[in-house]
Amino acid sequence: MNVAFFFEVLIGGLLAGVMYSLVALGFVLIYKASGVFNFAQGAMVFFAALTFVSLVERGVNFWLALVITLAVMVVLGIAIEKVVLRPLVNQPPITLFMATIGLTFVLEGLSQLLWGSQPHGLELGIEDVPMEWLSKATGMNVSQFDLFAAGVAGILVASLALFFQYTRIGRALRAVADDHQAALSVGIPLKHIWAIVWAVAGFVALVAGLMWGVRNGVQFALTFIALKALPVLILGGFESVLGAIVGGLIIGASEKLAEVYLGPYVGGGIEGWFPYVLALVFLLFRPEGLFGEKHIDRV
Amino acid sequence: MLYREAGQFKSSYSEDQQIFPIRQDRIAVVALLLIAYLVMPLVANQYWLTAILTPFLIFALAALGLNILTGYAGQLSLGTAAFMAVGAFMTYNFVLRIPDMPILVSFILAGLCAAAVGIVFGLPSLRIKGFYLAVATLACQFFVLWVLQRVGWFTNNSPSGVIAAQKIVILGYTFDSPVSKYLLTLTIVALMALAAKNLMRSETGRAFMAVRDMDVAAAVIGIRMMHTKLLAFAISSFYCGVAGALFTYCYLGTVEPEAFTLDLSFRILFMIIIGGVGSILGSFLGAAFITLFPIFLNLTTGWLAHTIGIEIPHAAVSNLEVIVFGSLIIFFLIVEPNGLARLWQIGKEKLRLWPFPH
Numbered sequence: 001m002n003v004a005f006f007f008e009v010l011i012g013g014l015l016a017g018v019m020y021s022l023v024a025l026g027f028v029l030i031y032k033a034s035g036v037f038n039f040a041q042g043a044m045v046f047f048a049a050l051t052f053v054s055l056v057e058r059g060v061n062f063w064l065a066l067v068i069t070l071a072v073m074v075v076l077g078i079a080i081e082k083v084v085l086r087p088l089v090n091q092p093p094i095t096l097f098m099a100t101i102g103l104t105f106v107l108e109g110l111s112q113l114l115w116g117s118q119p120h121g122l123e124l125g126i127e128d129v130p131m132e133w134l135s136k137a138t139g140m141n142v143s144q145f146d147l148f149a150a151g152v153a154g155i156l157v158a159s160l161a162l163f164f165q166y167t168r169i170g171r172a173l174r175a176v177a178d179d180h181q182a183a184l185s186v187g188i189p190l191k192h193i194w195a196i197v198w199a200v201a202g203f204v205a206l207v208a209g210l211m212w213g214v215r216n217g218v219q220f221a222l223t224f225i226a227l228k229a230l231p232v233l234i235l236g237g238f239e240s241v242l243g244a245i246v247g248g249l250i251i252g253a254s255e256k257l258a259e260v261y262l263g264p265y266v267g268g269g270i271e272g273w274f275p276y277v278l279a280l281v282f283l284l285f286r287p288e289g290l291f292g293e294k295h296i297d298r299v
Numbered sequence: 300m301l302y303r304e305a306g307q308f309k310s311s312y313s314e315d316q317q318i319f320p321i322r323q324d325r326i327a328v329v330a331l332l333l334i335a336y337l338v339m340p341l342v343a344n345q346y347w348l349t350a351i352l353t354p355f356l357i358f359a360l361a362a363l364g365l366n367i368l369t370g371y372a373g374q375l376s377l378g379t380a381a382f383m384a385v386g387a388f389m390t391y392n393f394v395l396r397i398p399d400m401p402i403l404v405s406f407i408l409a410g411l412c413a414a415a416v417g418i419v420f421g422l423p424s425l426r427i428k429g430f431y432l433a434v435a436t437l438a439c440q441f442f443v444l445w446v447l448q449r450v451g452w453f454t455n456n457s458p459s460g461v462i463a464a465q466k467i468v469i470l471g472y473t474f475d476s477p478v479s480k481y482l483l484t485l486t487i488v489a490l491m492a493l494a495a496k497n498l499m500r501s502e503t504g505r506a507f508m509a510v511r512d513m514d515v516a517a518a519v520i521g522i523r524m525m526h527t528k529l530l531a532f533a534i535s536s537f538y539c540g541v542a543g544a545l546f547t548y549c550y551l552g553t554v555e556p557e558a559f560t561l562d563l564s565f566r567i568l569f570m571i572i573i574g575g576v577g578s579i580l581g582s583f584l585g586a587a588f589i590t591l592f593p594i595f596l597n598l599t600t601g602w603l604a605h606t607i608g609i610e611i612p613h614a615a616v617s618n619l620e621v622i623v624f625g626s627l628i629i630f631f632l633i634v635e636p637n638g639l640a641r642l643w644q645i646g647k648e649k650l651r652l653w654p655f656p657h
Contacts, residue, residue, distance in 0.1 A: 105625025113618040276438030297515040
């Protein structure tokens, strides 16, 4: 076995895992704060990326487009809270989950209706090519864009952590995540908090959309990355930001390694289901994921 | 005045426990069956039979299967399409590989295969719950499709992965016309729906519901968790498997693994949500709604274009369709989270009192 090649696959997988984590993060934020399993996160990623790229293609300045898209995502988050979630308060989780599937359809249709369905390329100024000095020194091909994406994810998680830890809104968010009723009773406005969480999730979706857009182009297939994020989510636990990151790394690395070393024996293309089966095996030992909250059942 | 049980006295236990205790319900069911068996084949044209009625019945059966698992036993599953795929491809192989195999027997055997797959992928339900389980069932969805695509045996090494359903011959009679396929589907669906209705009234059904409402409490009163949950998975997958076989043999004719994607699973999930979770009738209502709705939407846009002269480009129409579909699901969930079956129940309550307000 070629050691350099092994590490190349491993590092590539870990960095790809960071990309999954970016998407999973959006799920976690919303699940933590409102207990909603937001299936529409993938559609939000697509919507954000498509809005951004369409604006840029129409000649809008890069930063202005970023700000506009961010504003759109915030408005979208608030609108979702008002139109979809508020009337569904106190419904069982499955109902809310179904509502977000409906939302997925709306967002997918809306984004393509507004901006058309042709795929777009996206450039952020960092090319998706292997770093030459690293290839020369060690023989490993590691894409510089992957490193950039990992850096962005790191900054995102760090700033989210700071936001949650040290701001007034962040404290309120954590309180709501802990206990809705208790948060309400000390005067935290639940509605605002939910709108904020959805807006933050929209922001995370935008970042994920940009990263994935550079990697795969901005096209309808972006919505499917939500499916890639789900095993990350159950592996790490629905309620844990740390879980999303660690889960992403584990899934990314093992998926790539399995594809390279196991794939040839079974006919390849196992990337589609391997993460799920892996997550499933993990769940058999830890039913709440690695970092999820333990549930105690009482009759 | 028309619909009330006043005056219908039960004088024996069997009368008290019959499946439709109210006379009007019995009349309605018989009338519905008569219409389905006698009137529909005469009235409906080929388009109605092949594109609306037959798929409606097949989807209703699949929705019924999912409803047993999700609605009655409370185990959320996103792998419905995979179980249907198992049913479809195993039927094909049974007929293909075993000489003189009666098709109905292969339907049943394929259903049993689907049930076996269901049990395997139902095993995690013993440990994990809720959304964790829902995501875990996705593993089934992706894994089964991958196997069907990769292992040539299932598709008889067809290079494109497409299988062509063999002729349906039962007791020397060939079911090849739309009417005969419709009637065959109708018979199977009616029998299986009856079985499901009865099953849900039995001890098994009550055990399912106990597990759904609170599994710890169910375990405390002595319901065997493993047995009950796996049985729910098995029965549900059996229904879905047979639905998948009918989907191939009576509706599509040729099918490939890609026909059974996650989208199909979601469609069936929508059917039970819109129809009513935990209701046999709801499965049918939901299937009818989801089957008819795109057609209705198409007609509406066509009519709009025709009368007002607004020509909507084709891409926009399909996007609009998706948007309307999504919004309608949200709307339904907000207005009536318990689905169409609940509306029907409310209607019945009203009918009981009609024409008086109280």
